[in-house]
Amino acid sequence: MEDHAEAVEEFRIALDGVRLSLGGRPVFRGLSCGFMRGQITVILGESGSGKSTLLRLIAGLTRPDSGAVRVAGQDVARLGHADLYRLRDRIGMLFQYGALLDSMTIADNVALPLREHTERTEADVVAEVERRLAAVGLPDAGPLYPRELSGGMSRRAALARALVTDPEIVLCDEPFSGLDPLNLRRIEKLLVDLNRRLGLTMLVTSHHLASSMRMAHRIVFLTEGRAVAGTPKDLVHSSERAIVEFLDADSGDEGPAGGSGA
C-alpha cells in the first residue's frame, strides 16, 4: 500500500511532510499523500484521525504548521488571499456540518455558486438548480427553507450546491452521513457518474466501508497522523494493524474482547 509506483505528476493534489497541531495536540506528524487527477479517492480513518482537517488544508481553510499542500500546481499554504480565492473557485466543498444558509430557500442555496461565480442567465440558473435538486432526490425541495428539511435531506441539498458548478476538484466531507440505504446508493451513483462523465477529481471522506470499496479508485487511510494509501483491494489485503482492526470492526468481528455485552 504505497505510492512509489505512481508518477508524482499525476497527483492533482499532494501533501508533503505536513505537520499540524490543533488545540496544542498534533493531528498530522509529517503527513504525505497524493490524490490523482480524475479519480475518486475515499479518505478513511477513525473519528478524530483528521479527515475533515485534511480537506480543510486542501481548501486552504486551515494552514499547516509546516510542509506543503499542493493543489493544481500551487502551494496552498503560501498563497495570498486573492490567489486562494481564485483557486477556491475551482473547488466544490461539502462541509461536514452547518452547510446551508438558513435565511435562503433550498433553491437559492443551490443557485448561490452559479450566481456568484458564473455569468449564467437567471432562467438558466433556475433550470440548472431544478436538475440538480432532482439528481439528489429532492425535486420538490426548492421553495423550502433548510429548517424544513430532515438531516439527510439537508446533506443532499448541500451536496447539490457543492456540485452545481461542476468544479474541477470536489471535496465531500461525509456525504453519506444520515442517509437511508436508497439515498446512499443514489448519492454514490451521482458521484460516480459525475466523476466518469466529467473526470472530476473527488475526495470523499466516509465511515461507510461498503460504498467506499465500491466507489473508490484509491483509498487514503489516516492513522496516527500519517497516511497509508492504495486501491480498495490493497486495503483488504493490508497487514497494517490499524487497517486490519478498522476492517474487522466493520464486519462485526471484534474478536474475543469485542461484542455488545448482550
Ligand SMILES: Nc1ncnc2c1ncn2[C@@H]1O[C@H](COP(=O)(O)OP(=O)(O)OP(=O)(O)O)[C@@H](O)[C@H]1O
Ligand atoms: N478547530 C479545532 N481546534 C482544536 N482541535 C481541533 C479543531 N479541529 C479539529 N481538531 C482536532 O483535530 C483532530 C482531527 O479532527 P477532524 O475533525 O479532522 O477528525 P475526523 O477524522 O474528521 O473525525 P470525524 O470522523 O469524527 O469527522 C481531532 O483530534 C480534533 O479534536
Ligand SMILES: [Mg+2]
Ligand atoms: Mg470529520
